[in-house]
Amino acid sequence: MTTSQQSSALHENEGVSEPETTNKSAIQAIKNKRHKQPSVADLVEGILAKDLTALSRAITLVESTNPQHLKKANAIIQECLPYANNSVRIGITGVPGVGKSTFIETFGTFLTAKGKKVAVLAVDPSSTLSHGSILGDKTRMEDLVKDDNAFIRPSPSGSSLGGVARKSRETIILCEAAGFDTILIETVGVGQSETAVHSMVDFFLLLKITGAGDELQGIKRGIMEMADAIVINKADGDNLKRAKTAKVEFNRALHLYPPKESGWQPKVLLASALKNEGIPEVWELINTYLELAKTSQYFDHKRKIQNKFWLLQTIEERLKSDFYNNPAIKTELQIQLQHIENGTTSPFAAAELLLRMK
């Protein structure tokens, strides 16, 4: 086999009779589809057949700002909904430096080895500003990115957290319809995005490290309160002793919070993603939680609450996008912003004027 032949994956079985399901006309059909815009039916069929190209393309429609694309995206989601929901959704947060990427790489690889199909998504409203943000650089997850049973998608871009979160919420549905049974949703633990992620997951995991000053580790009380588990990462070598002390402290701190509606008492675990230590224990803990939550029906209850929240979120996002995408309003908004800049109007008068154009 020459190098030029290797450059196309479609030739890799050359010389071997191709199986019927990938006969030449099917390949031609796929090639054709790639060159024109696939229909809603094409994409739904692809997603349900676990075709990752179809999944990626559908997610691109979800993430688009083009109203035609969004219409298509909504239709695809509607079709996929009956096949969604059969997964566990895990939120993973922690400030930069705690080793989120390494943890997800190790944890994700552990899960695919157990036969799970793992989708890794991210919610990071700052990603348009800071560029090389979480999951933006897939090379930080070298093994997982090559794993056939894993699908990694960086954070959608967008200026508003609501918009970014809505896109991720819908992407979860598509991934589940494509057969992914474990959804990991990464977020950076310094803003308001944890609340958004918390509202779309079954289990919320907070990564920590010891050694950094707590003030600069900067996890606010609200996030501690959301956590179903705290994993102290990098608990290896010289760090191990301090990590054990921190475990005791965090456990004590967690007990100060009022009991959770789920009845679950959050746990603290030690792990070293880099050395692949403590990872099975994290999965075991999540399963203990899932068993409890499913038995008590809290699992379904929570998903219903989340769905109600997402109903309102979807409405509010659409009200805004319909308003701001109105061409006349778009033009007038720029004029009013200039008036504010010049000090010739007030925000209230300008808002009034624009709202009357609805």
Add this chain to the structure above:
Amino acid sequence: MTTSQQSSALHENEGVSEPETTNKSAIQAIKNKRHKQPSVADLVEGILAKDLTALSRAITLVESTNPQHLKKANAIIQECLPYANNSVRIGITGVPGVGKSTFIETFGTFLTAKGKKVAVLAVDPSSTLSHGSILGDKTRMEDLVKDDNAFIRPSPSGSSLGGVARKSRETIILCEAAGFDTILIETVGVGQSETAVHSMVDFFLLLKITGAGDELQGIKRGIMEMADAIVINKADGDNLKRAKTAKVEFNRALHLYPPKESGWQPKVLLASALKNEGIPEVWELINTYLELAKTSQYFDHKRKIQNKFWLLQTIEERLKSDFYNNPAIKTELQIQLQHIENGTTSPFAAAELLLRMK
């Protein structure tokens, strides 16, 4: 003077000839006004004449959910706008227990003694839930509440932070038109409300104490980053030494952040509101900042940026309230929420259905 006579403040000068400005017909006019709904013109006139009853009533209209009241409120704000803006707006945040009320009491009294007119407002979206919340209990500010040059208004109630913040933003305008030149806006430092308050003030002050574990003091990195000054309160007695150490640490931490757009390097001060120590230094620091910011024109620039932000916020709040107050949508929303509860629809389908009713 008997006890029954004391019960009405209007009789307190009995036996002394009443000054002309409060003659009997004027009193009757005020009494009449109190019994009917005052007009927009009445309230604007009252506000500009520094009448606190008119101010309070106008704020009540701003805080109302009745569309008629809101219309009146908008008209009043429009009339007041040319008289607003001549103040310094100071945000004060800190977790419960840092002594915000005592600090505001001492700081406010210090300011009125210097001839300032001080309005104290609060932004606390949780106040409807937790009742006895910040500023709800005015008795915690015994001196300030009796001070003729101070006006204290607890947080407006409301379920959404956006709504609560919009009301406070508009209340600032009314207070300024009523001659208040120093606006203190208190918020509790555990949620997202600091961002809202930060977007309506010129100077943002973070109160801290030493001694409490930092993890439970729970100020997130984002809030540290917003602060123009950190005041370590309760820096007295046995606490003084620890407070001095903390000052060094916070100063070091503040230097780790990127420089502010204003060019201002945030400072750390020690104070004891209870012992009335360190208060003039806080005011001096704020004035140093104001001088710098006004000279560089950053002060005006920031207010313009804030006005643009508030234009968008006002629009988005109104889009939501117009939608949710539509009676047909109100009814259908309850039905759709029930469908979600029963698992017979998805949040996306339900949102679509409701949005088509717009």
